[in-house]
Amino acid sequence: MTAAPALTEQSVPHLPKGVRLRYDEARGQWLLMGPERLFKLDAIGVEILRRCDGDRDLSVLVAELAESFQADPATVERDVRAFLTEFVTRGMVKLA
Numbered sequence: 001m002t003a004a005p006a007l008t009e010q011s012v013p014h015l016p017k018g019v020r021l022r023y024d025e026a027r028g029q030w031l032l033m034g035p036e037r038l039f040k041l042d043a044i045g046v047e048i049l050r051r052c053d054g055d056r057d058l059s060v061l062v063a064e065l066a067e068s069f070q071a072d073p074a075t076v077e078r079d080v081r082a083f084l085t086e087f088v089t090r091g092m093v094k095l096a
Helices: 043-050 058-069 073-089
Strands: 020-024 029-034 037-041
Touching (some): 029 043, 043 058, 043 073
16 A cells, blocks of 8 residues: 555545445445445444545534534544545545
């Protein structure tokens, strides 16, 4: 795997062509699906990826999540950065 580009507050994450977020009724689970890849997601991962629409930058995404979950913005930012970095490294999320 190659190194992921650094996430900045202005990074705008989005799902690249061929990658989709989908609820699998049979499994009763949210999945991030890409070419020959499948990742099971927890509720927080789903909320992060739902906001990766190519319109919100990282600062907006973090602010929305902190408000929704009534959580410390610094903690949310740290966790979101780690989550997105992992999926950027795997090619499942792109940054604009």
